[in-house]
Amino acid sequence: MVEIPVPKAPGRTLARRICVALAERILSGELPPGTRLKDCDVARQFGTSNTPVREAFRELARDGLVELHPYRGCVVLSADPGELAEILEVRAVLEAEAARLAAPRLTCEQLAELELLADQCENAYAAGEPQRGIAADLDFHWGVVEAAGNETMARILRELHARMRVMCQARIATLPASAEPTHHALLAALRSGDGDRASALMAEHIASQRRATAAGSQERREEAQETYTT
Incomplete structure (x- = not known):
């Protein structure tokens, strides 16, 4: 088995560096949902003992990227359309407030x-690259969250964004085209410092993604039903 070097990073423990390396592989799709991670195998890959690997697994679980099972061990979380809808509901509420807080604080940079x-994001969707578009969309939203300056809100949304990235990797081939996000109206409100308008636009923006995702899921259920009844 090829040993994977763990880059040195000031201020990070070995467990944290392993956690970051595994998270990158999960979010890139290299470790797809349902993949079982064995601590002994991962320890060999990273040239270390099982102890920091198990700590890394616990961090990944706290970040919402894996589940820890008594008998199956560490498993990359699978996509669930119902959970995705719930995540978008929560994001709509929290990120609307994040936009309100961020509007008067955003710097020119x-x-x-x-x-x-x-x-x-728009260029990626126009080029037929939804995976790249989703990544840019989530980065845009995270930029707003960071500008809001609320650490508690950021901690909650960090986990939700991580789950979104994993779920979108699993559902990338079936995401509806109408889920393409647009941000420029929201950006104009943020630039003007209009927190109330930015909040309303953010809530509607995420709600529209939820509606589009729900519509896409319904279409796929109908297609599957038709396949098995014809």
């Missing part, structure tokens, strides 16, 4: 970064 991400 932060606004420029958000504009770049908005363009990247």
Whole structure:
């Protein structure tokens, strides 16, 4: 088995570095949902003992990327359409408030970064690359959350965003085209410092993604039913 080097990072423990390396592989799709991670195998890959690997597994579980089972061990979480809908409901509430808080605080540099991400998202969808578009969309939203300056809110949303990335990896081939996000109206409200308008636009933006995802799930159920009844 090939040993995977763990990059040195100031201030990070070995367990945290392993956690970050595994998270990157999960979020990239290299370790798809349902993959079982054995501590002994991962320890050999990273050239270390089982102890920091088990600690890394616990961190991944706290971040919502894996589940720990008494007999199956550590398993990359699978996508559940019902959970995705619930995550979007919670995000709509929290990120609407994040937009309200961020509007008067965003710097010119932060606004420029958000504009770049908005363009990247739209360009990715236009090029037929939804995976890249989803990544840019979540990065845009995370930029707003960070600008809000509420650490408790950020901690909750960090886990939800991580779950979204994993679930979108699993559902990438079946995400509806109508889920394509648009950000420029929201960006204009943020740039003007209008917190109330930014909040309303953010809530509607995420709600529209939830509706599009639900519609896509219904279409797939109907297609599956038709397949098995014809």
